[in-house]
Amino acid sequence: MNLDWIVRESDSILVLLVWHLGLSVVPVVIGLAMALPLGWVAHRSGAFKSVVLGTTGLLYTVPSLALFVMLPSILGTRILDPLNVVVALTVYTVALLVRTVSDGLDSVPVETVQAAQAMGYRTLQRLVSVELPVAVPVIAAGLRVAVVSNVSVVSIAALIGTQQLGLLFTQGAQLRFLTPIIVGIVLCLVLAVVLDGLVVLLARRLTPWTPRAVHA
Amino acid sequence: MITFEHVSKVYPDGTHAVHDLTFDAPTGKLTVLVGPSGCGKTTSLRMVNRLIRPTSGDILLDGESTNGMDEALLRRRIGYVIQHAGLFPHRTVLDNVAATPRLSGASKRQARLIAGELLERVGLPATFASRYPWQLSGGQQQRVGVARALASDPDFMLMDEPFSAVDPVVRSQLQDEFLRLQREIGKTIIMVTHDIDEALKLGDQVAVLRTGGKLAQLATPEELLTAPADAFVADFVGRDRGYRSLGFVAAAPGLVVRSEPSVPIGSSVEDARAATDDDWLLVVDERAHPLGWVEPRTLRAPISFSDLNLSGTVAHRTGTMRHVLDASLSAPSRRGVLVDEDGALVGSVTAAEVVGSLAEIHAAGVTTGGTAS
Ligand SMILES: Nc1ncnc2c1ncn2[C@@H]1O[C@H](COP(=O)(O)OP(=O)(O)O)[C@@H](O)[C@H]1O
């Protein structure tokens, strides 16, 4: 470990950290926004469900590096454009969260949905004020996976040179210098733990109604 | 009034769930749909608020066809209670109840005010308002379900096996409370049950359905017991029809009631033996409420609670002949104990006297509608 190096480079490390944070979080936000309607459609229609889940499942098997390399020619972006990373990770997040949202809506008790319908909720009203709130625990569990896996997948974009903590790994490897690699790993871990914790906290705030184990 | 006009339902798989159903559920009355499992009760009920669309026929609310009505608006006019309450797990008890007035356009404040009143009305303490549904027992959840259905003050109510999922003691308590409530609010109700005793207890009129959703008989509970339309209805109404129909015969005012010797609990052996020549002696508390029977001959010490034979039931003087007969049959002395409105001892009557008085009533051709139990 070379502490001098860390102190000297702290400014640029911070920049990489902020980029890493942004590249991990923005796709989750966009992905969730897209997965909500898609997951709802999958939940509603039995026939469409297998199509949606099948397609999105397939997307998940495309290697991330391949996506990073292919996207510029598809989107017409420069190879180093962070947009490529955002789009690629959004694709993964949607693929993951469509199933999560659909499962979440499936988890709402049938009686609850029927009661809402019988009380005179309209479809959208029922989705927003009954079904989605009740699905939060399941959706939050999927969000945690998405956030944490994004933090790790973002580092791969270092291979194409995008700004984020993964650059510390390539840099360390090229210079045969361990310190940047350790700093990169630690910061990735911290970032993943903090983001995961935030999702858990947010979910708790949204679900004061769930039975929780009492800690003695 | 809810009117079924030649309503039929055939499911896409070809199941004939309801066939040519025609009947009226009169305004302010409780109509019970009863029949064996799978006979189309739930389907019939859910066609009223168009959760299921009839294949043919029409259902009218106060003469107005529901066919083509805006479904959400229609449903907001009809309270709906189901077996497992179907409460919103993510809302407090108070906000569950407030949901229906909110849908009908009340402000949040107003809706919560209404909800608070209704919780009290269905017998839930105010401390329950901030609880979540999982913190309630099945019976309590069902009360919240009833409160929620009533909160928008609908003219109509649909109830699908509302009391079936709770244990018998709670069920009978909920039934009694609901009857009391319905006497105050007088909603036009259709209730579904597979339990004929519940139907006879709660219904102003009872529609018996047979498999395939055909109406077998529409009648008052008393008529069902005394004049079942056919063998299916007779069989479904069940055994002990004659005895159970006594639940609809008011205790005869002319019933001869003899005075019954009694001693207060704690009386000495001598007092007990002096009070009667009979084998059995009635023991009462300080307010003259009957407690049980003792055998003075076998007493060794002043009468204590452990000496009491508790097998006898007690009938109200203004109750039904079923209660009176049961009291006389269950008492070890074979003398049925009658009490007044406050529960104080009036006297006793034997089974022979009850049956004699029934013969007189029958001869005179007068039966008065009481309540079954
Ligand atoms: N969605 C459905 N599709 C096909 N058949 C159904 C459906 N719902 C109910 N049924 C059938 O219709 C009949 C009546 O059902 P239901 O109204 O639920 O009876 P009940 O409430 O009296 O038990 C049954 O034979 C049942 O299997």
Ligand SMILES: [Mg+2]
């Ligand atoms: Mg049913």
